[in-house]
Amino acid sequence: xxxxxxxxxxxxxxxxxxxxxxxxxxxxxxxxxxxxxxxxxxxxxxxxxxxxxxxxxxxxxxxxxxxxxxxxxxxxxxxxxxxxxxxxxxxxxxxxxxxxxxxxxxxxxxxxxxxxxxxxxxxxxxxxxx
Amino acid sequence: xxxxxxxxxxxxxxxxxxxxxxxxxxxxxxxxxxxxxxxxxxxxxxxxxxxxxxxxxxxxxxxxxxxxxxxxxxxxxxxxxxxxxxxxxxxxxxxxxxxxxxxxxxxxxxxxxxxxxxxxxxxxxxxxxxxxxxxxxxxxxxxxxxxxxxxxxxxxxxxxxxxxxxxxxxxxxxxxxxxxxxxxxxxxxxxxxxxxxxxxxxxxxxxxxxxxxxxxxxxxxxxxxxxxxxxxxxxxxxxxxxxxxxxxxxxxxxxxxxxxxxxxxxxxxxxxxxxxxxxxxxxxxxxxxxxxxxxxxxxxxxxxxxxxxxxxxxxxxxxxxxxxxxxxxxxxxxxxxxxxxxxxxxxxxxxxxxxxxxxxxxxxxxxxxxxxxxxxxxxxxxxxxxxxxxxxxxxxxxxxxxxxxxxxxxxxxxxxxxxxxxxxxxxxxxxxxxxxxxxxxxxxxxxxxxxxxxxxxxxxxxxxxxxxxxxxxxxxxxxxxxxxxx
Numbered sequence: 001x002x003x004x005x006x007x008x009x010x011x012x013x014x015x016x017x018x019x020x021x022x023x024x025x026x027x028x029x030x031x032x033x034x035x036x037x038x039x040x041x042x043x044x045x046x047x048x049x050x051x052x053x054x055x056x057x058x059x060x061x062x063x064x065x066x067x068x069x070x071x072x073x074x075x076x077x078x079x080x081x082x083x084x085x086x087x088x089x090x091x092x093x094x095x096x097x098x099x100x101x102x103x104x105x106x107x108x109x110x111x112x113x114x115x116x117x118x119x120x121x122x123x124x125x126x127x128x129x130x
Numbered sequence: 131x132x133x134x135x136x137x138x139x140x141x142x143x144x145x146x147x148x149x150x151x152x153x154x155x156x157x158x159x160x161x162x163x164x165x166x167x168x169x170x171x172x173x174x175x176x177x178x179x180x181x182x183x184x185x186x187x188x189x190x191x192x193x194x195x196x197x198x199x200x201x202x203x204x205x206x207x208x209x210x211x212x213x214x215x216x217x218x219x220x221x222x223x224x225x226x227x228x229x230x231x232x233x234x235x236x237x238x239x240x241x242x243x244x245x246x247x248x249x250x251x252x253x254x255x256x257x258x259x260x261x262x263x264x265x266x267x268x269x270x271x272x273x274x275x276x277x278x279x280x281x282x283x284x285x286x287x288x289x290x291x292x293x294x295x296x297x298x299x300x301x302x303x304x305x306x307x308x309x310x311x312x313x314x315x316x317x318x319x320x321x322x323x324x325x326x327x328x329x330x331x332x333x334x335x336x337x338x339x340x341x342x343x344x345x346x347x348x349x350x351x352x353x354x355x356x357x358x359x360x361x362x363x364x365x366x367x368x369x370x371x372x373x374x375x376x377x378x379x380x381x382x383x384x385x386x387x388x389x390x391x392x393x394x395x396x397x398x399x400x401x402x403x404x405x406x407x408x409x410x411x412x413x414x415x416x417x418x419x420x421x422x423x424x425x426x427x428x429x430x431x432x433x434x435x436x437x438x439x440x441x442x443x444x445x446x447x448x449x450x451x452x453x454x455x456x457x458x459x460x461x462x463x464x465x466x467x468x469x470x471x472x473x474x475x476x477x478x479x480x481x482x483x484x485x486x487x488x489x490x491x492x493x494x495x496x497x498x499x500x501x502x503x504x505x506x507x508x509x510x511x512x513x514x515x516x517x518x519x520x521x522x523x524x525x526x527x528x529x530x531x532x533x534x535x536x537x538x539x540x541x542x543x544x545x546x547x548x549x550x551x552x553x554x555x556x557x558x559x560x561x562x563x564x565x566x567x568x569x570x571x572x573x574x575x576x577x578x579x580x581x582x583x584x585x586x587x588x589x590x591x592x593x594x595x596x597x598x599x600x601x602x603x604x605x606x607x608x609x610x611x612x613x614x615x616x
Contacts, residue, residue, distance in 0.1 A: 036547075041602035064598045065541040089603070 001128060002032040005097055010122035011073045016097060017116060020104070027073060029092060029100040031059065032126050036065040040089040045081040046103050052076060055116070059102055061092065073116060076105030133170045133180050134609050143174035178515060187592045189536055190401070195562045197486075199507045199539035199551025200294070202372045202394035203401065206459075209466060210397065214458040224450040228433060234458070234490040235432035238451065239425040241461040242409075248464075248472060249371075249388055250381025255420040256457050259448045261369065264389030264408025265300035265336075270444045271387055271412060271419040271509055272334045272363050273304050274524030277420075278442065284333040284361065290319050292343050292543050306333055308494040313545060317345040317499045321352055328360035338367040340374070340505030341381070342543045343498065344483070344551070354384030363416075364388065368408075371395040372555070373480055373506035376473035386413045395475075396460035407456040418442040423451055478556035479506040486554050489567045494574075498546045507553035509546050510538075516548045519577040525584035526573055528595060532588045533569035544581055 005009075009017045016035035018026040019115035044060040045073065048088065052058050052072035059070035085091060110130045154162060172180070190196070196203040219234060228235065242254045258264040269287065276284040282331035287301035290311045309327055312320045312456040319337070335357045340346045347353065357364055366380040366388035372395045380388045392407040393400035400406055411421060422443045424435040434451075437443060451457075467475065483504040490510055491497055497507035512523045527550065539551035554563055576583045588594065 039599040041599060062602075064602055066544050 002030065002035060003097070004030065004032075004119045004123055006119045008097070009073075009116040009118060010125070011071065011116060011127055013071050015070060015073045017073045018101075024079060024104050024106050025074065025076070026101050026104050027070075028049055029070065030122070033068075033095050034093050034096045034100075037061060037068060038065050039063055040092050042067075043085040043089045043092070043102070045083070045085065046078045048078050048081060050078045051108075052078065052105065061089070070102060072105065074105065075108040077108070078103055079106045080104040096116070132609060133172060133177070134168070136172050136176055136180065137170040138243045139171060141171045141173055143172065143177060146177070174257075185236070189531070189591075194534055194536050195554075195558060195566060196536040197538050197552045197554050197566065198536060199344070199509075199553040201401075201539070202269070202367055202391070202506075202555055203536075204372070204394075204397050204551060204555040205557035206397050206399045207463060207466065210462040211399075213462045214455055219454075219458055224454070228431075232432055233452065235425050235434075237458060237461045239432055240425050241457060243427060243465065244264045244461075244464050245409055245411060248309060248379070248469075249368075249390065249411050250379030251385075251388060251419060252414045253382070253417045253424075254409055254411045255422070255424050256407065256409045257421040257423060257447050257452045258389065258408040259453045260391060260406040260611060261391040261393075261408040262296045262300065263447055264391075264410050265296055265365075265367065266303055267408075267410045267421045267444060267447060268365050268387045268389050269301050269304040269306065269334075271410070271416050272365065272506055272533055273306070273414055274419040274442065274444055275363065276333055276416040279424075281361070282378060283330055286331045287333050287365075288324070288327055288357070288362070289336040290335075290337065290341065290359060291545055292317075292319075292341045293336060293338060294342060297338075297367060301336065311335075313341075313343065317341065317343045317502055318347050318349050319353060319584075321356070324353060325356055328356055328362060330361065332357065332360045332362035334386070335363055335364035336365040336367060337385075338369050338381075340370045340507075341371070342551070343546065344504050344506075344508040345502045346373070346505050350383050358384065369394065370506065373476055375476040375479075376469060377476050381411075381413065387411070387416055392456060392460040397463045398459040405453045405456050407453045407460065409457075419444050421445060421447050473602050475556050476506070479554075480504070482554040482556060482558055483507055483552070485560070486552065486566065489563070489572060490552075490614075493567055493571050495570065498549060504557070507551060510550045511546050512548040512550065515574060515577060519581050521577040521581045521584045524552055525577070525581075525587065526570070527551065529573045529576070529584045529587040530569060532590045533572070535566055535569055556566060 010030065016028050016030050020026060036104045040061055040063050042062040046058040052075060054070045054072055054075045057069040058072050061070060082101050092097055191203050193203060222231060222234060235597050238256060242256060245254045258267045283304055286309055287306040288309050288311050289297045289301065290313055292313045301308050311324050311327060312573055314320045339350055354364055363386040364384055364387040369391040371390055375395060388411045389408045392398050392409065418444055422436050422440055426433050426435050483506050487497060487504045487508045496514055498511045512526055516522050523540045527540045530537050540553055541549065573584065586595065
């Protein structure tokens with residue numbers, strides 16, 4: 001059973017979103033996503049300063065099985081990326097909700113969390129896929 | 131051990147050394163080597179042993195059942211190789227004039243014609259040197275067609291999510307954007323989603339039929355109408371042509387452009403990266419854009435058609451006439467089969483696939499599309515086995531090697547979890563198919579008793595389980611000498 005923390009929000013495409021309370025959010029991929037992809041070998045990070053619309057493909061994670069796009073869960077500007085993943089993509093496998101975060105966005109508007117799932121709803125998404 | 135590691139300074143194999151040193155004094159000094167190349171220095175016997183050992187370690191269609199889905203690893207008849215190796219073919223210089231090349235040009239012209247007939251297309255160019263290059267040629271022709279009509283807004287190519295990864299890559303290489311079309315749970319393209327996606331921006335759709343999930347798309351007529359009505363063109367990826375050879379023609383299904391993988395359907399040796407051949411066929415409206423050279427016949431004489439004869443051509447994709455040796459083998463294969471034999475290819479390929487699928491289902495394995503008849507290949511999903519025993523598709527694949535079977539394609543297509551894509555081809559006997567089912571059944575029993583047996587596999591091959599994660603994280607692609615002598 002994959003780990004789905006209650007304090008985060010989720011997307012159908014398996015990103016998680018943490019509201020940092022200062023108008024920024026942190027984004028990563030879920031435990032379920034890293035488990036399905038398998039050992040990650042490469043992460044392509046978005047460019048800092050890039051303006052993203054919700055659902056824009058903005059990063060890529062690659063495992064020995066597949067390469068997958070990461071989508072912006074909400075609209076915003078990329079303010080920070082997790083450079084450490086360049087050398088250690090496996091951090092996403094070992095700590096998807098912590099050190100394995102991928103990028104931070106400055107929210108374009110305050111109503112940005114519309115359409116995101118809570119932990120319970122995301123649990124359902126994962127179960128429906130199984 | 132690499133041959134470089136066997137090298138000792140001064141050791142040579144005189145019989146294999148060139149008789150004369152090439153004179154390179156006319157090359158610009160800046161481009162000449164300043165020191166000797168780090169070539170291995172070994173004896174003739176060492177070289178013979180090294181490469182003989184490598185050939186013995188090879189897992190190949192000549193030694194094992196090779197059901198690698200989507201790759202059509204069929205038997206390569208020896209006759210094709212020996213006839214293509216006739217001195218008249220082998221010794222021909224690629225720059226020889228037309229007057230001295232009439233024999234091989236006649237073969238190429240006939241091959242163009244046979245491919246036209248068997249695919250139902252209006253014209254064929256043999257130029258592209260691989261399937262992916264054929265794809266690129268195909269989408270470049272789609273682009274040239276729209277551009278020639280001043281229809282510059284058509285910049286989007288539709289690609290079903292069951293497509294080969296090369297399809298979206300080719301479209302992007304040709305300057306298009308790609309929109310993905312979902313596949314329904316029955317394996318057919320989601321026709322409603324397709325209708326929503328087409329519009330004045332649609333340049334075309336790239337479709338494989340039968341698709342990579344191993345089923346024939348029953349809505350092909352509706353797909354063709356939908357895309358054509360929107361002003362787009364239909365591209366046929368010939369990866370799975372083996373399933374319909376001589377039975378169904380892409381031209382009749384409404385496709386405007388097609389590439390064929392001769393190294394799959396027409397049985398030229400492949401694997402390990404080539405060489406291949408990816409001829410393209412087109413409908414009448416795309417003919418002006420075909421890549422050059424083409425062979426045309428004028429009375430009893432054959433001529434090359436090049437850029438100056440075909441000003442609207444997308445151009446030249448390879449040196450000279452393409453991968454001639456491969457084209458010749460395909461030509462001979464087609465001549466050996468004839469039209470009747472080509473129909474037999476697809477009949478036996480689909481019969482073998484459906485027999486194998488039925489036996490695996492009876493043995494308790496799960497088909498990804500249980501209600502569908504297989505084309506020439508099918509998908510088994512090991513999701514249940516992964517859940518119950520903790521052994522994944524890769525573990526099954528690796529263990530199959532110990533039983534003397536090359537693994538099927540694993541984890542492709544991506545939309546089916548823990549999948550094996552199995553393509554037995556028409557070449558295999560009933561006994562080898564039965565042997566595969568027996569091995570799969572034994573492996574599942576092992577997974578049940580002791581999953582570790584699978585996780586450590588293979589045990590019997592020259593190398594054990596490779597660390598593909600480390601290999602991908604720490605790329606090490608070039609041998610470097612420990613020390614270079616100055």
